[in-house]
Amino acid sequence: MPAHQEWVENNNQYAATFGEKGELPLAPAKKLAIVTCMDARINVYAELGINEGDSHIIRNAGGCAKDALRSIIISQRLLGTREIAVFHHTDCGMLTFNTPQLRKLVKDSDPSNPALNAVDEIDFLEFNQLEQSVKDDVTYLKENPLVLAETTVTGWVYEVGTGKIRQVV
Numbered sequence: 001m002p003a004h005q006e007w008v009e010n011n012n013q014y015a016a017t018f019g020e021k022g023e024l025p026l027a028p029a030k031k032l033a034i035v036t037c038m039d040a041r042i043n044v045y046a047e048l049g050i051n052e053g054d055s056h057i058i059r060n061a062g063g064c065a066k067d068a069l070r071s072i073i074i075s076q077r078l079l080g081t082r083e084i085a086v087f088h089h090t091d092c093g094m095l096t097f098n099t100p101q102l103r104k105l106v107k108d109s110d111p112s113n114p115a116l117n118a119v120d121e122i123d124f125l126e127f128n129q130l131e132q133s134v135k136d137d138v139t140y141l142k143e144n145p146l147v148l149a150e151t152t153v154t155g156w157v158y159e160v161g162t163g164k165i166r167q168v169v
C-alpha cells in the first residue's frame with residue numbers, strides 16, 4: 001500500500017490536538033537554522049529538544065551546507081536567523097559513493113536517452129571523512145560572503161546507533 005493512503009486518517013488525529021501551534025509566528029523563535037541530512041532515522045525535534053516554531057530545519061542528502069545555501073540566505077535575510085548548526089551523521093549514505101559513480105549509474109539506466117547527460121552538471125557533494133566533512137561545511141559557511149558575518153556557526157555529528165550528538169567544531 002502506498003504510504004500516502006494512511007495520511008488523511010493520521011492527520012485528522014494530529015489536527016485534532018493542534019491547539020496553539022496555529023498561532024506560531026513565521027520567524028523561528030530561537031533565531032536558528034539547522035542543516036542536516038534527509039536520513040529517515042533522524043528526528044531533529046526529539047534529538048535536540050526543540051519544537052515547532054523554534055528553528056528552520058534545512059534537510060538534504062548529507063546535510064551539505066553548499067546545497068543548503070539558498071535556504072540559509074532566505075532564513076537569515078528574510079526571517080532573522082543568526083545561528084547555524086550543521087549536523088552530519090554516522091552511517092550516512094554520502095559515505096558510500098562518489099559523484100562519477102552516481103552519474104554513470106544514472107546514464108547507464110537508459111543509454112539511449114541523451115537527456116540523462118544532465119546529471120553531469122550535478123555535484124552530489126559526497127564525503128569520505130565524516131568529521132572532516134563537518135569541519136569543511138562550517139568553514140564554507142564562515143567564509144561565505146553571502147552568510148552574515150555575525151553568524152554563530154557550529155558543527156556536529158549525530159550517531160544513528162545511539163541517538164547521541166557530539167560537537168565537532
Ligand SMILES: [Zn+2]
Binds near residue numbers: 037038039061062
Ligand atoms: Zn545521511
